[in-house]
Amino acid sequence: MKNSTEEILFTANKLRWEVGDNFHDSILESIYKDASEISSKVVTRVGEKSKFDLDRFIDRIVTGKWTGFPIMFILLAVVFWITIVGANVPSGWIASLLVDTLHPLIKNFFDTIQIPWWITGVLIDGAYLAAAWVISVMLPPMAIFFPMFTLLEDFGYLPRVAFNMDNLYRKVGAHGKQALTMSMGFGCNAAGVIATRIIDSPRERLIAIITNNFSLCNGRWPTQILIATIFIGGIVPAYLAGLASAAAVVTIAILGVLFSLIVSWGLSKTVLKGEASAFSLELPPYRPPRLLQTLYTSLIDRTIFVLWRAVVFAVPAGVVIWLVANIQISGVSVAEYFIHTVDPFALFFGLNGVIILAYVIAIPANEIVIPTVLMLTVLTTKMALGAGAGVMFELDSVTDTANILHAGGWTLLTGINLMLFSLLHNPCSTTIYTIYKETKSVKWAMLSTFLPIVMGFLICFFVTQIWRLLVG
Amino acid sequence: MKLENNNCATCPAHNLANLVKLGIDMSNFDYVVALAGNPNTGKSTVFNNLTGLKQHTGNWPGKTVGRAEGAFQYADKRFKIVDLPGTYSLLSTSDDEEIARDFILFGQPDVTVIVVDATRLERNLNLVLQVLEITDRAVLCLNLIDEASRHKIKVDDRLLSKNLGIPVVPTAARQGVGIQELLKNIHDVASGQFICKPHRLSSEIKNVSRAVDHLNKKISIEFPDLPNTRWIALRLLEGDQKVIDAVRSGEIGSLRPAENFSE
Numbered sequence: 105m106k107n108s109t110e111e112i113l114f115t116a117n118k119l120r121w122e123v124g125d126n127f128h129d130s131i132l133e134s135i136y137k138d139a140s141e142i143s144s145k146v147v148t149r150v151g152e153k154s155k156f157d158l159d160r161f162i163d164r165i166v167t168g169k170w171t172g173f174p175i176m177f178i179l180l181a182v183v184f185w186i187t188i189v190g191a192n193v194p195s196g197w198i199a200s201l202l203v204d205t206l207h208p209l210i211k212n213f214f215d216t217i218q219i220p221w222w223i224t225g226v227l228i229d230g231a232y233l234a235a236a237w238v239i240s241v242m243l244p245p246m247a248i249f250f251p252m253f254t255l256l257e258d259f260g261y262l263p264r265v266a267f268n269m270d271n272l273y274r275k276v277g278a279h280g281k282q283a284l285t286m287s288m289g290f291g292c293n294a295a296g297v298i299a300t301r302i303i304d305s306p307r308e309r310l311i312a313i314i315t316n317n318f319s320l321c322n323g324r325w326p327t328q329i330l331i332a333t334i335f336i337g338g339i340v341p342a343y344l345a346g347l348a349s350a351a352a353v354v355t356i357a358i359l360g361v362l363f364s365l366i367v368s369w370g371l372s373k374t375v376l377k378g379e380a381s382a383f384s385l386e387l388p389p390y391r392p393p394r395l396l397q398t399l400y401t402s403l404i405d406r407t408i409f410v411l412w413r414a415v416v417f418a419v420p421a422g423v424v425i426w427l428v429a430n431i432q433i434s435g436v437s438v439a440e441y442f443i444h445t446v447d448p449f450a451l452f453f454g455l456n457g458v459i460i461l462a463y464v465i466a467i468p469a470n471e472i473v474i475p476t477v478l479m480l481t482v483l484t485t486k487m488a489l490g491a492g493a494g495v496m497f498e499l500d501s502v503t504d505t506a507n508i509l510h511a512g513g514w515t516l517l518t519g520i521n522l523m524l525f526s527l528l529h530n531p532c533s534t535t536i537y538t539i540y541k542e543t544k545s546v547k548w549a550m551l552s553t554f555l556p557i558v559m560g561f562l563i564c565f566f567v568t569q570i571w572r573l574l575v576g
Numbered sequence: 577m578k579l580e581n582n583n584c585a586t587c588p589a590h591n592l593a594n595l596v597k598l599g600i601d602m603s604n605f606d607y608v609v610a611l612a613g614n615p616n617t618g619k620s621t622v623f624n625n626l627t628g629l630k631q632h633t634g635n636w637p638g639k640t641v642g643r644a645e646g647a648f649q650y651a652d653k654r655f656k657i658v659d660l661p662g663t664y665s666l667l668s669t670s671d672d673e674e675i676a677r678d679f680i681l682f683g684q685p686d687v688t689v690i691v692v693d694a695t696r697l698e699r700n701l702n703l704v705l706q707v708l709e710i711t712d713r714a715v716l717c718l719n720l721i722d723e724a725s726r727h728k729i730k731v732d733d734r735l736l737s738k739n740l741g742i743p744v745v746p747t748a749a750r751q752g753v754g755i756q757e758l759l760k761n762i763h764d765v766a767s768g769q770f771i772c773k774p775h776r777l778s779s780e781i782k783n784v785s786r787a788v789d790h791l792n793k794k795i796s797i798e799f800p801d802l803p804n805t806r807w808i809a810l811r812l813l814e815g816d817q818k819v820i821d822a823v824r825s826g827e828i829g830s831l832r833p834a835e836n837f838s839e
Binding site: 108109110111112113115116119120122123127128131132134135136138139140142143144145146147148149150151301302304386388389391394401404 | 615616630667670671672695697698699701702704705706723728729730731732733735736739740750775777787790791794795797798809810812813814815820823824826
């Protein structure tokens, strides 16, 4: 047995010299020849091919040298504008149902059956409210954003984005397909990291993994949208507010793309040296999206799935927030203690202690940054608003939220810096774990975690210093 | 779901109740089905149609990374189905192509369903012909016929079937058109009711046919059960390391025509 298989291999080796170098090519040739013969027999064109090719026409515009990028930005802006304008009202409805109505009811019920105050606190003021807040703040934007994104994807626009971006990514020494994984990252960074499997070269794949975090994920969109609405929308006339906030969010998203290009360039010039490898990207035909099916699947598969994940992380985080706000060391709560210690350092970077603590608590999920920020602000400024220590709450309107933040000493600068820091900070724990699983390396997972944090602090620092020079 | 109410309603091929989508319940399967094809031809849509799973679909190449598995039941048989990443060929050495190639060769699927884009048949056939060199149990899913007719392209599926020696089913998977016929053909090929006579590369490769024949003979003596000795010979001549290793370890020899599951 062994001998005869070795003999086969030996014969093969010997014959390989006889058949010559162009053997591979001649096989390919015969495949191509047969394919072309068969297809010419079975394929017929009915009637004349129309002179006007709609696909080509659209492609010429959306991948055009001068029109490609503006159209990308405009599409992005329109999607966000619809999301921002459309999500506001339903968010309020859900909040008034879950928080204003149900929360006191449940709390009263717990009080009547004489549950100890701290159990009520942990479960209702911590866990329940965290979940309720995440649902009301995330469900409406996601239910609007995801279907629109899926429609664009179904239509065939994503490969065109990759086509536009390919040149840029190749110039910085990364793989053109990184444009696709980056787009996936706009939905969820963990999904984007997994999607980098479409990149064959390990070097380019690592670059794509490390820089995926620069795509704003859906957990960060609500933060961006809310802060932009309050601080950017607040400085322009009311009728421009929606537009200005959308523009601010798009600017942050584009900044993210720029950072991914810069970091990719830096990596490919230093630790991950190498040439960009070539690849072919087939631009698929445009297909009319199936409207109803897209709505259904993007709602069920994406929205509910992502929301569920957020709730799962928000519940324990709510418990933690309640605990740090209520466990006291010599009269001061752990949260206050932390915030006051960190404040001087944070203010130096144009942020504040509340933001830092919120980002520590929100490591499992970016979605809960805003509720945590609000709760901690109320706590430290000893405001009469809200329901007391450790209670995450929803405010009826954006104006109320703005009032709290202003009372907490927030300025336009704090808002801008929070938007920047939300773009440039560590990925959520799920993404970090995914990076570890995909790279099987603690080193790369750590680099992906700390690189953006360092960048975030640096950028915030420079913005703050320049701001103070100019504005005073 | 709407039942297609025509005279065929009594025919098992049109009986929707025949298909039970089993999702990820892949226990006790009778047959293994592989889904191969070029990128962005609708493999994942066909997969979702059959299993009821929700593999991510979208109009861009490269969505399916690695491979997805699911199951369905048809005509009292349980099928495990594997969605392979889309590839243009099985010859060169990207990860995707290797995953697809290895599964068709070593995974021993009872049926390989090759999903092709009817609007780009010629280029898609390149992959089809390569698959047919490896396996002799295949069904061609001529997908996106709705798009083809929109582009005024007509494909003679019967003539194509005659040329390739395997069943050809025109489908529009996004609309669920043709899935029943596809199921019936998968079943017939898996159960041996339809015997494929797959197309082999016709044009003799100059200078090398002697070498191929010589090697082919040796391999078929050593591994009499192998259905695709000629392809193995070609790969050995090309110096395909994976196939060389498989021959050396004897793994190739354990690959039998996949009769073991049928009754």
